[in-house]
Amino acid sequence: MSFETREEVLEKVIAMPKPKCPHCGVEMSLWEEPPMHMGDGLGWGTPFLFICFSDDCSLYREGWKHIEESYAHKASYRCMNYPGTDVFEVMPVFSDMGGRGQICDDQAMAEQEVSKEAIKRGFNLLAEFFTTKDGPGMMRLLLDPTEPARVRLKAAEMIGDLGEVESIEPLRNVRFGNELIQKKVDEAVAKIHERHFTRECPFCAEIIKRRANVCKHCGKEVAGT
Known part of the structure; x- marks a missing residue:
């Protein structure tokens, strides 16, 4: 079984073309998985994802109403993509700033050079x-x-x-x-x-x-x- 270091994964992901969100067509941002996993706590199996942070994205805009009506919670969705795949899923966010602290496009480039x-x-x-x-x-x-x-x-x-x-x-x-x-x-x-x-x-x-x-x-x- 082959394992890759975080540096090796980051190097590969940075070299990939950024996907566009299938819901709004906006280029997605490189995003680093936080230390504490969201959802079921199992993580996504990769330290980096691509996330759409456009507030005009239909998935994000309509997600607030859907979650409130379905689950009586104040939350919405962001579209996420597994690097190097055509797999797009949703990530829950609980505010308009949710997840933005993990955006690492510029940081990742600088970190990679170092x-x-x-x-x-x-x-x-x-x-x-x-x-x-x-x-x-x-x-x-x-x-x-x-x-x-x-x-x-x-x-x-x-x-x-x-x-x-x-x-x-x-x-x-x-x-x-x-x-x-x-x-x-x-x-x-x-x-x-x-x-x-x-x-x-x-x-x-x-x-x-x-x-x-x-x-x-x-x-x-x-x-x-």
Whole structure:
């Protein structure tokens, strides 16, 4: 199963032509999903959507009356589109300003430019670290939460290929909060063990030889574990 970072999704969405609202023909705005999902709380499966924010849109204008008559609530609808598809659905809004705080057309463009520069700088550093076999430098980039996800993912991959056994402990002591990075770090640890013929004691978590029968740290039998 393939996963994409937020930066990768944003890069793709920005490159797409903006769809026009099927209800009013107005070009839709790029919109970022808020931290707290609306509706059933499950989200839309993508961090970005296209939303029509035209107050002259027939869906929006007529939605106020429809919801009030049907549900006795003061609300309306905005038309939304899933990027890269012909799927248009409705999103409830509860005021004329509802959802506008998540419009990110200009912000997204500026953010993307900053992200590109940060990624370029990070990859240049990683290339330098690879040439000089600078494991601590790779580790610094991986552990820095301000670095772009792409840079941190590549750093984890390189640590798996070049890292020493001593790299495992700091990796195990960090929870990255990003599923993709955590998975890549776990893969890196497995690679380091494979290259050095080591493993972790299932009782004390210290590093031991893969073929060890007894852990030299805690004295427990580890044969067959």
